[in-house]
Amino acid sequence: MNRRLFLQQSSLLVPGLAVAGLFGSNPRRLFADTSTVQAFSLSIVTDQSDKALPMIQDLLAKMKLNGKNIRYSEYTLHGNHVADIAYTQNGQLIDYRVTDGPLANGLRKIAGNLDLPRDCKNPVLSHFSCEEGFMKPTGVRIFKGDELLMEKPFTKENEVFELAGLKGKVTVEMAKDRSVRFVETSCRHKTCMKMGAIKQAGQNLVCIPNQITVAIAGSSISGVDSITF
Known part of the structure; x- marks a missing residue:
């Protein structure tokens, strides 16, 4: 096509x-x-x-x-x-x-x-x-299935943390440049790691086998904090 x-x-x-x-x-x-x-x-x-x-x-x-x-x-x-x-x-x-x-x-x-x-x-x-109306990345929201596990703001330091998924563990890195990526995962094909880092408000990464979604939240023009997928 x-x-x-x-x-x-x-x-x-x-x-x-x-x-x-x-x-x-x-x-x-x-x-x-x-x-x-x-x-x-x-x-x-x-x-x-x-x-x-x-x-x-x-x-x-x-x-x-x-x-x-x-x-x-x-x-x-x-x-x-x-x-x-x-x-x-x-x-x-x-x-x-x-x-x-x-x-x-x-x-x-x-x-x-x-x-x-x-x-x-x-x-x-x-x-x-869709990434409509969102500006500066403010932090990440992490979900397991439809459950919100945590919300973390970006800081001036790199931060790495581990999460328990449906079938194993995943490791997430929040960088000081306000990017996020999977750096380790127990899933077999590592597809989520190969997708690299995301940096814009509204973007997300998904580890399907572990049912973990990492999304970047951002501030809109109106100043209301929200997130898109």
Whole structure:
């Protein structure tokens, strides 16, 4: 598929989303009702990206997720990885396989068409996100599934800490340049480590096997602290 054409079409069909900050709400209800969606992050690892991208584009357009800005990026992950879909919404990592609603149904259909999850070699990571209205990174919020584990502000020193995930441990580094990355993880393919560091408010990293999400919070123009996914 022509990537430039895809990006042009996506910018017209799905301009983007902005954060609602609905921490503690029912993720199943939020996912089922797309009218409440104001920010999201959707990542798909697959060796069939040319097949996956038009399906995702069509799904997002059908959901009428209106807003102001959406970002798209993709790059190859070298080696063996688990092909799968990761979706975060309003601060929560959501399992579309057990959630109701048209968006979850659409993601399940895409996963079925791509035979996900499964092992694959040298797949492409495609990432869609909204980072609307946020400026200076202020700290990180860390989730295990839909549970907020901690909030930590950035400091003038590097900080490294370990977290217990679903299947093992992960180690996170918060750098003094206000970047965050996974520096160690017990998961087999280390995909989250290979994604490198994030530095902008609204960006996030996900270790799917351990169900750990690390997201950068930021201050908006209005001065209200919030976060996007």
